[in-house]
Amino acid sequence: MKKTLTAITLVSSMMLSLLSSAKAEVVELDKVAAIVNSGVVLESEVKDLLDNIKGNAERNNQALPSDRALRTQVMDKLINDSLMLQMGERMGVQISDAQLDETINNMARENKLTLSQFREALVAEGVNYEKYRENIRTELISGEVRRANVRRRVYISPQEVANLLDEMKAQTNQDIEYNLGHILIEFPPEPNQQDMNDAKTRADKVIELLNNGSDFAKIAIASSGDANALEGGELGYRNINELPTLFSELVDGKAKGEIFGPIRTGLGFSIVKILDIRGRQTVEIEEVQARHILIKPSIILSEAKAEETLQGFLDQINAGEADFADLAKEHSEGPTSVRGGDLGWADPKSYDPAFRDALARLSIDEYHKPFRSSFGWHLVQLTGRRMLDATDQMNENRAYQLLFNRKFGTESARWIKETRDEAYIEIFEQETN
Template sequence: MKTKLIDRLRPLMLGAALLTGVAHAAPQPLDSVVAIVDNDVVMKSQLDQRVREVEQTIAKRGGGMPPKGALDQQVLERLIVENLQLQIGERSGIRITDEELNQAIGTIAQRNGMSLEQFQAALRRDGLSFDDAREQVKREMIISRVRQRRVAERIQVSEQEVKNFLASDQGKMQLSEEFHLSNILIPTPEGANSAAIQAAAQQAGQVYQQLKQGADFAQMAIARSASENALEGGDMGWRKAGQLPPEFAKMLSGLSNGEIAQPIRIPNGFLILKMEEKRGGSENVLRDEVHVRHILIKPSEIRSDAATEQLAEKLYERIKNGEDFATLAKSFSEDPGSALNGGDLNWVDPNSLVPEFREEMARAQQGEVTRPFRTQYGWHVLEVMGRRATDSTDQAREQQALSVLRNRKYDEELQTWLRQIRDEAYVEIKLPGADQAAQ
């Protein structure tokens, strides 16, 4: 079945819709402020535009619309948290160059099997603005880098944690089961007293009963959930059992497709989970692995992105002219985990790598050195040294466990950090009919 472009692109983004532009055919009334957020504001035009996107998404799924007031407040809360992250990016000096943005847009078009011209034409057919699409991609890239600096780079997983995980029932389970989940989070305030906890528990129970009586889960998530993915209908995507707390995984294993679990108490509220699908179950699955080495050159305060690309290009030319890859990697690579080994990453699972690296590696022939390409970490030159299909070796299991544990910690830390920056910010909501809030 043919789907609209926006539906095919949506999984590429962090949470909000990728394409935000809608053609403005009629004159618009004067804009107004709907929220003051620290040193910035959220405008009513921004809110109305995002609400239209969410309504279009709901309509395409065939679900009923939540109450207008609930939808407006949910979308406004998302915009406030996005705004706070963009302000952090501004203060941190995070910039997205035109070259980086063009590359990101080109990658999105390529993943959809289109040239840039075809991509622009497809946007027009869907009534979407290319300029607004670029701006939203830019916003998402800034937010991604903010989260990388403030959350992902702080996460550490010890060797002992990996060993404990692999020895646990949970570690064994993650190799055989994977769940497609949706969630609804009914929050409790930080430091909530027993009365507030009881009120949240009652609210979660009411939502659960409505769901059991046939209420649409995605609609309820949009209207009632405080989770980061609420505006996506609570869709969490596919999660390995090992990415979830042990009590969750054990409970989810007993659920059938489409079944909804009773509310679960978690540190920041009550969680309602729905099992969309399950997959997996084979203990001995062959996996493709690639032996690869690379040189990473990072932009910095004293070296622009363009200068970084030029240095990577010079290293590429030196390798092509016969200089030793490993020697250059030891001298120039800024990947501390591989530089001393001549850039050697050993045998890796392609799925553990960022998409741009994985795609370049897939296109390269064995023994081929790629031209410089960019990822979120900087500019890379890589060489594929071998390919193999292998059973889950001990080393591969450890790498998979490390990835799972990092993802789990990241999910937990991200939610905590988002709540923290929201609680610490000054926010004054001016949306008519909304509760006034000022922190």
């Protein structure tokens, strides 16, 4: 591997003390380079990190500052590490071997290598792998300590998020194109009040059908008086500035799938749907609607009896002898019983894994045979499935994270300075080579 791995850049190498001597020679006793509260930084740690930085810089043809300036940077890093580790010990922060292995596995994947290939590449560059692991552990602990202490110092107001969202919107709007669907419920040439009332009634019916999931294109072909009716009412992709003013004001900043209307115009009542948006990232999440009957096994109700009871309910429902909602109200345990077992719309990932997997196997209105979850035995029916546009929420989360990251960096530096100011630190000058 000609180039140094992503994980071993010059910056990251300043965070890792990796090299060790394999020669069985008599060496002088280690020296203390600094005292940090109850801990120490050893001269061997300073030397290892300096050597590692210089080795990486040489392999990458990178220039370095003077030895004195470089040593100052190394000392700052090791002192901060010592402070973080001591604080982490007091806080009870621990990084398990499993967490450490997962982090290193991720680093290997980022470099498109297997773990064994990644390790071989490190060793080929003169890195002591066991020291490498422990230095990664140190970095993870330091990161946890810093986040725990700095997070509570960062406040993001809703107004800050709103302002940044406006800025982001202004920067990206010019690239957004909307594909709108349009249905026009026309007036006759010289409409009277009754004509307008009749048109409004038909438009309201169209809205009702669309909100209940009817196909927009089919309704447009059947009912629209617009020139694009035979194309399913589709207007094609247009920049917001190319849309009729009335439409552009309606759809600006709205999400895919939203329906607007009826809107009174000079020709009749318009109904508009955002069929698609391109030029910006959109995120959709699935939601499911279901209802269930829950029976919890107990000392007097065995697992087998609970399953048998629900199977009996299912047989009655399929035979038309019982109503699901009535059975749920009478027999289901839990807060949904009063609603006939209705769980409403929810992200399936929010459910118990067994419940989530059962729903995934069902078609609309289908029942699943009784199954066990961590809550008990269920009889479940899937009543709906839909895709929900979560782009606005994604953008809001992104704006919040951008603001948080911006403030976190500033506040983190301030917190580390305060921590160092409050610590006892004594640095012993050593000659640089």
